[in-house]
Amino acid sequence: MKIDQKLSNFVNQIAVDAGEEILKIYKKPFTSKMKKDKSPVTKADLIANDLICKRLQSINPKIQIISEEGKKKFSKKTNIFWLVDPLDGTKEFIKKNGEFTVNIALIKNCRPIYGVIYLPVKKEIYFTQNKSAYFSIIDHKNSYKTKKKIKVKKRTGINNRVLLLSRSHSRNIKLSKKHFKTDKAIFSGSSIKFCLIASGKGNIYPRLGTTMEWDTAAGHAILNAAGGSVTTLDRKVLKYGKKGFKNPSFIARS
Numbered sequence: 001m002k003i004d005q006k007l008s009n010f011v012n013q014i015a016v017d018a019g020e021e022i023l024k025i026y027k028k029p030f031t032s033k034m035k036k037d038k039s040p041v042t043k044a045d046l047i048a049n050d051l052i053c054k055r056l057q058s059i060n061p062k063i064q065i066i067s068e069e070g071k072k073k074f075s076k077k078t079n080i081f082w083l084v085d086p087l088d089g090t091k092e093f094i095k096k097n098g099e100f101t102v103n104i105a106l107i108k109n110c111r112p113i114y115g116v117i118y119l120p121v122k123k124e125i126y127f128t129q130n131k132s133a134y135f136s137i138i139d140h141k142n143s144y145k146t147k148k149k150i151k152v153k154k155r156t157g158i159n160n161r162v163l164l165l166s167r168s169h170s171r172n173i174k175l176s177k178k179h180f181k182t183d184k185a186i187f188s189g190s191s192i193k194f195c196l197i198a199s200g201k202g203n204i205y206p207r208l209g210t211t212m213e214w215d216t217a218a219g220h221a222i223l224n225a226a227g228g229s230v231t232t233l234d235r236k237v238l239k240y241g242k243k244g245f246k247n248p249s250f251i252a253r254s
């Protein structure tokens with residue numbers, strides 16, 4: 001399967017529609033539950049997952065879907081699969097700070113070859129198309145009037161680079177600033193950090209500890225297409241389809 005413009009538009013629309021379903025729940029009172037891995041889940045995660053999985057299946061039922069809220073195992077060996085985080089930043093969603101996203105990626109031969117990230121509160125969409133990365137605001141007719149190509153901005157030299165740090169996991173702020181020789185940092189929730197680097201607003205996002213592949217796949221695809229990279233600490237490209245879909249520590253760069 002190849003991701004052409006038509007298919008990319010179709011999958012982008014799935015992310016937007018899932019985001020709109022999430023917003024309906026966001027605007028009313030809702031409750032959350034703790035999962036076995038001690039991360040929270042809400043009705044919004046599950047409704048968005050349902051919508052995304054059904055519509056991805058309609059494209060080609062043979063392509064398997066691995067999702068944070070769905071299947072976490074291949075039913076048979078494959079070199080191509082969807083990776084979905086229907087609601088990334090559930091903690092931010094519960095805190096009502098707006099910093100949550102819908103993430104869909106296509107993995108082929110262990111690499112993310114397409115990705116879309118949608119921010120429902122701001123109606124911002126980041127996605128890949130024909131090997132480039134794009135940003136747009138979705139207006140009420142779901143059109144892409146503001147669509148523009150995005151590129152990373154390289155900054156070198158002491159204190160020129162901007163760090164991206166997680167809102168919910170920033171225990172090592174001082175260490176990170178010292179290690180990367182900069183004082184400038186932006187704090188942000190969920191996969192938005194990848195989008196900020198891809199659009200030239202930041203430069204380095206170090207993430208120590210375990211993350212899951214669905215947390216990074218769409219952002220990784222977008223950052224690659226914008227000219228950046230995501231590597232392990234020993235500078236190897238982060239690959240997908242690993243055991244348990246677990247990522248090691250990584251650094252995303254412009």
Ligand SMILES: [Mg+2]
Nearest residue numbers: 068085087088
């Ligand atoms: Mg999630």
